[in-house]
Amino acid sequence: MKKIFKGDIIYTKNSNSFEVHKDSYLVVEDGVVKDILHYIESIPSDYEYLDYTNKLIIPGFVDIHLHSSQFLNMGLGMDKELIPWLNTYTFPEEAKFRDLEYAKTAYTKFVSDLINKGTTSSVIYSTIHKESTMFLMDLLDKAKLRAYVGKVNMDRNTIDELCENTNYSIEETEEIILSSKSNRVKPIITPRFVPSCSPELMEGLSKLAIKYNVPVQSHLSENTNEVKWVKELHPDIENYASVYNKFGLFGQTKTVMAHCIYTSDEEIELMKKNGVFAAHCAISNFNLSSGIMPVRKYLDYGVDVGLGSDISGGNTLSIPQSIVSTIQASKIKWLESNKELYPLSFSEVFYMATKGGGKFFEHVGSFERGYNADLLIIDDSNLSDINKFDVLDRLQKYIYSGNENNIIGVYVDADKVS
Ligand code: GUN
Ligand code: FE
Structure with a gap:
């Protein structure tokens, strides 16, 4: 052809x-x-x-962090920070995806909007549910889109309907890996974030990632209360990034971490050393009052950075709008840092929205x-x-x-x- x-x-x-x-x-x-x-x-x-x-x-635009299952919540729940936002709006919505019919309706609308917005490659979270995740993968494949799709794993600190048995969570993840055959739509291991994954779950998922050479996605240091909570859960581990690293989910296979706002220099260095990508989610970071990621610092360290719409923390799938918000956020960061962290240029951010994020897929962007x-x-x-x-x-x-x-x-x- x-x-x-x-x-x-x-x-x-x-x-x-x-x-x-x-x-x-x-x-x-x-x-x-x-x-x-x-x-x-x-x-x-x-x-x-x-x-x-x-x-x-x-x-085509590349979105390396978004929650397809939150599509119908887009524009709702803009009055809370991360943890209460998850408990009040997000978890109850995700619980609905146990019903395959609900998932079919929601995911069909989601895929149609993704195409309309010109996003050709994306790294996606679904929910904990195997059937609706596999339906989504099939839908994306039929639409001829490129994607990684992750069944979410959670076995602690969530609502009852979403709290999985640890072994069952690992088994279902393996079943999805073994059943996926598409060249364009592939599985990605998705421990939601440290607070919702036990050490046993993280270890089990790491083993799967390595056994099948499947990539990993999660969230890192998005919100100050979240960072504190991780410290309480894992007082013996020096920082948030090291928790993932200790359990084998930080670059042992190709990995992307979303947000990365409150990371220390040591953590950024570890990302560079382990080849971990950062997904910058500027719009979501505004909506959930999370903060502004110091993107310039990551670029100076040589960490790969791409953009994430992070719906429905983000209120749109539009990557052009993420580009604009990313540049605007970087200008405020520049002021906040006493003009040390220089604003991002249009070419730098267009690169993140295409080839930068596209590197996660290899020759894309x-x-x-x-x-x-x-x-x-x-x-x-x-x-x-x-x-x-x-x-x-x-x-x-x-x-x-x-x-x-x-x-x-x-x-x-x-x-x-x-
Ligand atoms: N951290 C853990 N889960 C989520 C989520 O669904 N959205 C965002 N923005 N952060 C999270
Ligand atoms: Fe997210």
Whole structure:
């Protein structure tokens, strides 16, 4: 399968600058980028030609932290901090996913919104429930989206309906791993966070992760009360990150930790050493009064950072809105730090939203040769006069002031997503 997409191509190969190819041709073979050409005399007959002249062609957005099961709660419960928010709004909603019919309705709406917002790769939490998790995986696969999906594991400090038997939680997780066959939608081990996972559960999940080489996702240092609680639960372990590390869930296989606001320098160093990704969830951090992650510090340490919508702590799946909030948050952090932690630039954050988070999937989020041809077609004609603005300014205007109506095409591996 060979395809050529023509349009105004823009992406980030590194975080400091954009690669811009106006009026150019993106050449794709078997879903993988082969080349970008500025001139083609005639389209070879064995290529399908997709002419998007005057439209922007950008990488699909990558969301490396979100809770699909909280989709119907989006916009609710904005009056509490993390722990009461979980107990009051989030756990009761997640308990409903025991009912497969409820899950089908909710997840169908969720997947449709994910596509509308142009998110082609995502790292997702479902709930503790095996059947509805497998339904979601199948739905994403049929939609041709790329994703890691994690059945949540919890065996302490949650409501009765969500509190699992430790062995059963591990067994069901293994069943999902063994039954998943898709190349695009894969399982990820998901101990919710330290307060809701016993040491036995964490150890068991680590063994599974290593046995099957499955990645891991969890939450780290999102809220000051949460950090205190972890210290009370594990007084002998020096810090929150080290709890995961001690139980084999911190980079022993590919790992992403969400939030990472109240981490010490030692913890950030451990993330760097173990190759742990950070998912920055700026919008959720505002909504739950969690705080502002010092992203610049992570970049200085060389930690991989991607963006997470973290619905329904976050109130939208829109990665463009996460990009804007991330830049705004970094400017406040700059002021708060006496102008030490320099604000994030547009290219740095666009990179996080594409190639930075995409690294968790390997060759995702860029148009360099060998990358998966996951792309969005953006019609920005209502936002910019293309004769007046260059391609980069048009992109920035779209990210800051556009919306999903500007997205007229979504492709994963050069296949149209629907
Ligand atoms: N920490 C543990 N569970 C959650 C969750 O569902 N959302 C957020 N934002 N933080 C969490
Ligand atoms: Fe979260």
